[in-house]
Amino acid sequence: MRTITVVIGARETREVLLAWGAAGLVRPFLWWEEEKEGRHWVRRSDQDTEPVPLLDALAAVKYDRVRLLCLQTLTGSESDSGAVALSLRVKGLVERHLGRGQRLSTVGVLVPLTGVAKVPRSVLSNRWDTTAVVVDQDGVDPLHTSREIHTAGDLAAHAALAVATIGGIWPGMDDAPFDDDVAGAGHQEPRVRLVRAHARALRGDGIAAELVRTTLSHRRDPEWVALRAKAVPAADPDGIVERATVEFLDGPGVRVRRTPYTGRGRRPLRITPVQVFRLLGLFVRGRIPELRRELGSVVVDGAHDRVRRFALRLQVEAETGVVVGLDDRNLDTGKLPDLEVTKGTVDLARALLSDVARHARPGGFTAEWTRLRQLAFGLADAGRLPDGCVEPVSGARREVLGPASISPAPPASEKSLREWQDEQPGSLLSGIGTRLFDDANAAKNAFLAALKRLREAAPALSASFTLTKRLWWAWLVICVLAVTGTVGGLVAGFTGRLDWSRAALLAGGSAAGFVVCSAIVMTYGLRLWLSDARGFIRITTEYEDAHRVAEHEAAELIRLTTACGEYQEVAMTIAMVTHSGCDGTAAPTVTPADLAALPRPWAFGVAAAEIAPPTLARLTAIVGGRAFVGGWISALYEGIVAKSMSALKFDRGLAKADPLPDPDTEPAARRALWTDLRKGAAEELLVEEIRAHVIDELPGQRLEELFPTVSPVDGEPTPAISFFTGLRATGETGEGTFNTRYWNAGSGYRAVTNATRVWLPEALGPEHTATSTPIGSPDLAEDPVTAHSARLDATPPIVWSDLALFAREPLADEPPATEIVGDVG
Numbered sequence: 001m002r003t004i005t006v007v008i009g010a011r012e013t014r015e016v017l018l019a020w021g022a023a024g025l026v027r028p029f030l031w032w033e034e035e036k037e038g039r040h041w042v043r044r045s046d047q048d049t050e051p052v053p054l055l056d057a058l059a060a061v062k063y064d065r066v067r068l069l070c071l072q073t074l075t076g077s078e079s080d081s082g083a084v085a086l087s088l089r090v091k092g093l094v095e096r097h098l099g100r101g102q103r104l105s106t107v108g109v110l111v112p113l114t115g116v117a118k119v120p121r122s123v124l125s126n127r128w129d130t131t132a133v134v135v136d137q138d139g140v141d142p143l144h145t146s147r148e149i150h151t152a153g154d155l156a157a158h159a160a161l162a163v164a165t166i167g168g169i170w171p172g173m174d175d176a177p178f179d180d181d182v183a184g185a186g187h188q189e190p191r192v193r194l195v196r197a198h199a200r201a202l203r204g205d206g207i208a209a210e211l212v213r214t215t216l217s218h219r220r221d222p223e224w225v226a227l228r229a230k231a232v233p234a235a236d237p238d239g240i241v242e243r244a245t246v247e248f249l250d251g252p253g254v255r256v257r258r259t260p261y262t263g264r265g266r267r268p269l270r271i272t273p274v275q276v277f278r279l280l281g282l283f284v285r286g287r288i289p290e291l292r293r294e295l296g297s298v299v300v301d302g303a304h305d306r307v308r309r310f311a312l313r314l315q316v317e318a319e320t321g322v323v324v325g326l327d328d329r330n331l332d333t334g335k336l337p338d339l340e341v342t343k344g345t346v347d348l349a350r351a352l353l354s355d356v357a358r359h360a361r362p363g364g365f366t367a368e369w370t371r372l373r374q375l376a377f378g379l380a381d382a383g384r385l386p387d388g389c390v391e392p393v394s395g396a397r398r399e400v401l402g403p404a405s406i407s408p409a410p411p412a413s414e415k416s417l418r419e420w421q422d423e424q425p426g427s428l429l430s431g432i433g434t435r436l437f438d439d440a441n442a443a444k445n446a447f448l449a450a451l452k453r454l455r456e457a458a459p460a461l462s463a464s465f466t467l468t469k470r471l472w473w474a475w476l477v478i479c480v481l482a483v484t485g486t487v488g489g490l491v492a493g494f495t496g497r498l499d500w501s502r503a504a505l506l507a508g509g510s511a512a513g514f515v516v517c518s519a520i521v522m523t524y525g526l527r528l529w530l531s532d533a534r535g536f537i538r539i540t541t542e543y544e545d546a547h548r549v550a551e552h553e554a555a556e557l558i559r560l561t562t563a564c565g566e567y568q569e570v571a572m573t574i575a576m577v578t579h580s581g582c583d584g585t586a587a588p589t590v591t592p593a594d595l596a597a598l599p600r601p602w603a604f605g606v607a608a609a610e611i612a613p614p615t616l617a618r619l620t621a622i623v624g625g626r627a628f629v630g631g632w633i634s635a636l637y638e639g640i641v642a643k644s645m646s647a648l649k650f651d652r653g654l655a656k657a658d659p660l661p662d663p664d665t666e667p668a669a670r671r672a673l674w675t676d677l678r679k680g681a682a683e684e685l686l687v688e689e690i691r692a693h694v695i696d697e698l699p700g701q702r703l704e705e706l707f708p709t710v711s712p713v714d715g716e717p718t719p720a721i722s723f724f725t726g727l728r729a730t731g732e733t734g735e736g737t738f739n740t741r742y743w744n745a746g747s748g749y750r751a752v753t754n755a756t757r758v759w760l761p762e763a764l765g766p767e768h769t770a771t772s773t774p775i776g777s778p779d780l781a782e783d784p785v786t787a788h789s790a791r792l793d794a795t796p797p798i799v800w801s802d803l804a805l806f807a808r809e810p811l812a813d814e815p816p817a818t819e820i821v822g823d824v825g
Helices: 011-022 054-059 083-097 152-166 207-220 222-228 237-250 273-284 288-299 303-312 343-355 366-381 417-422 428-455 465-495 500-578 613-627 632-651 667-678 681-697 720-728
Strands: 003-008 030-036 039-044 065-074 103-112 130-134 191-204 231-233 314-316 323-326 397-400 604-609 709-712 753-761 773-775 785-794
Touching: 003 011, 003 054, 003 083, 011 065, 011 152, 030 054, 030 083, 039 054, 039 083, 054 083, 065 083, 065 152, 083 103, 103 152, 130 152, 152 191, 152 785, 191 720, 207 222, 207 613, 207 681, 222 231, 222 397, 222 613, 237 366, 237 428, 303 314, 303 343, 303 428, 314 428, 323 343, 343 428, 343 500, 366 397, 366 428, 366 500, 366 632, 417 428, 417 500, 428 500, 465 500, 500 632, 500 667, 604 720, 613 681, 632 667, 632 681, 667 681, 709 720, 720 753, 720 785, 773 785
Parallel strands: 003 030, 003 065, 065 103, 103 130, 130 191, 191 604, 231 397, 753 773
Antiparallel strands: 030 039, 191 785, 314 323, 604 709, 753 785
């Protein structure tokens, strides 16, 4: 049931109640501030804000009951202050605006100083449901001697106790004592009840926070955390790290490694008959340069020429041989983070691939980084490892690594990834990062070496062409001789110098000799050319490979520098999640309240308590077993991503049905996640999850188990049960002694029966609360934890004119002494 109390009256009492509220001893309430512009303005006790209209404050929450208290402290000099009329106006306003099922109770609370003999009739109203007159007695409990109320400070504290009890603003107190009491309303003459209140409050500073803090303190103990996950600390963490590094880079993460160019081997010489005849034809015609070019086209595929042309566009320092520009543009000499690679070198690689119409393999390593997270988190929290990685076991239990074996602690300030990795060189992320950076640097070196080789002069088919020219001249001589012999034979035959048989023999021999000699010369020349071609292939194999190496390493350089850039965020993300909670800074802190400085009457006992060490250890083990279960780091990361991406989705104004942004594929989402992690999102979520487990476990804990002993202010330590149940000592119904000062029924004092009602915490158990009204168990997850007991002694309704306090004629403070005549007995 939701209730709210509206208090009209003495401002000195408000300050006392606000101090109690700041210490967590009373629930929020509304205090009437002023009436202006036809509206009533109130201020909520737990909010430091400007006053708000009363109806706005009551409409903000669906309250089942509204309690209106008109508080008046009586010092004997009262005049008609208008408090009664004000309370009736507020009552009428609220009654007109109550919703279905809502109820309003109105109580006038009068708190007199000791010695007040007469009070005006104007401080009473017969339209209040109840009028409670608080007796001017302040004692620790009904068994102690009471003291009188004389000072304004004591009066304010005394009134505050009455308001807290009558108004039902003790935490867990659902029903106030006069919620259903209408004995004083509607009568022609006001009727009042004499009341006296006692209360006890136990304050435990941050029980839930202490449990969270204690659980987080074990986060730095690998053995404790491992046992919670049903695992054991690794006996050889360095060996596990080395094996996991190799398994990841050779398996799930192989794509982030460099793939060196292996070469195609020596290309075999392939020549067609057509090309042979073309070569011979060029030889016959004496076109030696064309023959050279034709043979070059047979030997070289021409692809490296584009790369060589690109290499010739480079600007190189003569002294150092360093590439400093492309065409007329200087290269950026700034180095990429953590790499020996300049930005200009990467731009050069991109320009090369663009020039040869080739593209690097698509970037992005979503699958690899996902598997790396799974590997790192699984090694630390006994979760599942990616395929290809063997789970470390010891006997029947998993072995887990401490955070330091996964990565160095997240840096407190800006630091390069290499410097950060050097802090813990033997960790998993340091080993993987070092190999990744080395691969990128190796790709850069291979790329620049290939460009340097291509800038050198290309091998040329020139060594055998001097001999080719000699062969051609020899063949030409043979041709001349053959022509001479053939023509001479024919002429000799025609002129008759030789007979035709001999002339034919001479001509045919010359022609046959020409054919044979030409075949010998051309065969020798062809063998010479092909031999030179094979030698040229051998010589140019390295040069031909240089252009392929340049293309391949350019693509590798672009891919690996992209991976290095992504790896920095991935590694830091893994480190922040893996090390979350290790430094203890995320543990909640509690500032204990100074209970001794609180203004309070003697009737309000306050005690401080600390959770019992054995109970704290047991609850910590239970909470730790729920928080650090196997796979808890992976679950923590997923929770961080979901929370961060939900906020990003909201900021972007996306529809509810739209998917969440993915930090693995979207750089903007990755930056948002990274920003949240740097702000402590991992620690905050870990504390939230531990606190959630604490809240699940704390309900049902008995007060005597949590707080076996409490320490009352200005008192000796006492059992918690005795502290609360001490108010029941005189809880039976019977004659009251607190009302004799005010009762004036006709002649002298008369005994008036008063009823006693006691509220005790449910957490004490039914054996203690059976004869009392249970008050709600303390919310052990709140800070601070408070538990209350209260007692109210009240008389039946009494006509106000029958009270000495309101008598028309002052009465003596004490009854006349009775003279005893004769012997006793």
